[in-house]
Amino acid sequence: MTDSNENIQMITGDPKKAIVKLAIPMMISMLLIMLYNIADSIWVSGLGADALAAIGFITPLFMVLVGLGNGIGAGANSLIARHIGAKNYDEANNAALHAILLCIIISVISTAVMLIFMRQLLEMMGAGETIEYAVSYGNIVFGALFIFVYSGVASAIFRSEGDMRRATIAIAVTAVMNIILDPVFIYVLNMGIVGAAWATVFSATLSCIVMSYWIWGKKDLYLDLSPKNFHFEGKMVLDELQVAIPSTLENIVFSILAIIINGMLVVVAGTTAVAVYTASMRIVQLAMIPLLGIGTAVLTVAGVAYGAHNSENLKTAHSYSIKLGFVLSIAIGIVMYVFSSQIATLFAYTSASASMAPEIATAISILTLFVLAIPHGIMSAMMFQGVGKGIYSLIITLLRSLIFECICSYVFCFVFGWGVIGIYAGLVLGCFLGGVFGYVWAKLYVRKYQRIWDSH
Known part of the structure; x- marks a missing residue:
């Protein structure tokens, strides 16, 4: 033991x-x-x-x-x-x-x-x-x-x-x-x-x-x-499902987002643009691993703090994870940006795919900013999962992915006429705005319980 x-x-x-x-x-x-x-x-x-x-x-x-x-x-x-x-x-x-x-x-x-x-x-x-x-x-x-x-x-x-x-x-x-x-x-x-x-x-x-x-x-x-x-205990089953079901639905939301973005890319630039986006997002997903690792840690630490009615630890877990996330995102983003051309060749090593290399490099360079726009939103969502508010985490994901990212991408691509670059820019801005919403909501939530617990 x-x-x-x-x-x-x-x-x-x-x-x-x-x-x-x-x-x-x-x-x-x-x-x-x-x-x-x-x-x-x-x-x-x-x-x-x-x-x-x-x-x-x-x-x-x-x-x-x-x-x-x-x-x-x-x-x-x-x-x-x-x-x-x-x-x-x-x-x-x-x-x-x-x-x-x-x-x-x-x-x-x-x-x-x-x-x-x-x-x-x-x-x-x-x-x-x-x-x-x-x-x-x-x-x-x-x-x-x-x-x-x-x-x-x-x-x-x-x-x-x-x-x-x-x-x-x-x-x-x-x-x-x-x-x-x-x-x-x-x-x-x-x-x-x-x-x-x-x-x-x-x-x-x-x-x-x-x-x-x-x-x-x-x-x-x-x-x-x-x-x-x-x-x-029926209540215990419901408590676990309150996190389990929203967590599962979040994966479905990400799949729907991918379908919508792929559709926009096909309309504006054809199927090659989808291949470029798919390749560049593989790198983004790899870059997100450290952030997901921190987020999973926050789930446990926030849950313990909430159960103990320790508002200071809950507050610290949320704020520190975001700071740590931003530090790692900046480091990863610099590597992605500096080596974008070299990374692109991993997906364009044959004669049939060589022509995509410059486009993939451009996509990776822009989506570097996407990695920087993630930490405050993902850590806030994982904190909510930790305290048992899975539906709050799902709402943040819905707003960020299906509303902010989709709308911003559509506006920049079709209304402003920026094309594929506009879709990438919309993803970055939408992710950042959705994260801000989640961050503010999480801060207000922690502050609310800090007042309640401190009064006792």
């Missing part, structure tokens, strides 16, 4: 130190996830364009459902952290057990729905000639959906008590094993795309076994997840 006690002391102590200690392993975890996704695509691409396209059709469906698991994890993380802050050990245990119950229920329902309607969904998405590949892959990963949802929830349980080391190890196990098993299953055992699916399932299963051993075998967590500690 020594490590567990140290973790609890860390997340209930200095919020600045806690954010840094929690954020660094989370950044590593996200990089590992990105690496294993890239490796998966590289190995499958050796089977041909149809196999790779099949993965492309399955991935959005899979990510929505896994995203729901991550949303349950975020809800559990928030609720457990609040109970730890309030020193309510029994309720913290019960919250974790409720998250696992939700994980089981949602996995069973989602698996049944996907296995029944997957082919129809793929046909609607235009899978065409790749549909048999996609169904073969999908039957396996959706059949084992519980493994992936449980992995997200179990990892969140470790994060909720500040144990980022083991949460990171579990993700590392998945990433490393998937990279090793992919070529073995696909090529050595000659299983093709089915092998890629089984490699993904087996690597995630191993990670789940490791985490389950720590939870129920070794039993050295701060939390005690013995079945005897479970007693059903």
Whole structure:
């Protein structure tokens, strides 16, 4: 229990130190996830364009459902952290057990729905000639959906008590094993795309076994997840869903934004502009990993502070995360801007794509400002998730992405006549304005509870 006690002391102590200690392993975890996704695509691409396209059709469906698991994890993380802050050990245990119950229920329902309607969904998405590949892959990963949802929830349980080391190890196990098993299953055992699916399932299963051993075998967590500690509370389910559902919907919002921006780009400059935007946004997503790591840390620290009615720690967690985020954004932005031409060549290394290099470099240069416009909004949204106000986080995302970014992009592109550059500029300004709204709302929220708690 020594490590567990140290973790609890860390997340209930200095919020600045806690954010840094929690954020660094989370950044590593996200990089590992990105690496294993890239490796998966590289190995499958050796089977041909149809196999790779099949993965492309399955991935959005899979990510929505896994995203729901991550949303349950975020809800559990928030609720457990609040109970730890309030020193309510029994309720913290019960919250974790409720998250696992939700994980089981949602996995069973989602698996049944996907296995029944997957082919129809793929046909609607235009899978065409790749549909048999996609169904073969999908039957396996959706059949084992519980493994992936449980992995997200179990990892969140470790994060909720500040144990980022083991949460990171579990993700590392998945990433490393998937990279090793992919070529073995696909090529050595000659299983093709089915092998890629089984490699993904087996690597995630191993990670789940490791985490389950720590939870129920070794039993050295701060939390005690013995079945005897479970007693059903409808309110607890609702509390977790209040973060889980909005968190899942935010992923859908980002997908809708991408569709709208792609549509504008096609109208103004054709499909090449979409390819340029897709390539440049991959770099932006990579640059956002440190910010998402800090945001995930804020979720835990803010939850603990809220549960403890510690307004000073809540205020510090919010403001410090934004300052740290801006410092990292400036550093990352400088690298993106200075090396934009070199980065662009990564996506334009063949004769067919070489002509895109200057456009990609220009896009990256402008979207450097997008990275700078993110921190105050994302940290405010994650703070709201931490205190259990997932709907507030969703509202910030809706305003930023579907209103400010879309409207600004449309106005700059079509009304002002700036074309593609106007769309990029609109994304930057919209992101900044949405972030300002979220920042002001979060500040007022913290100030409100500071008055209430200080008066008691």
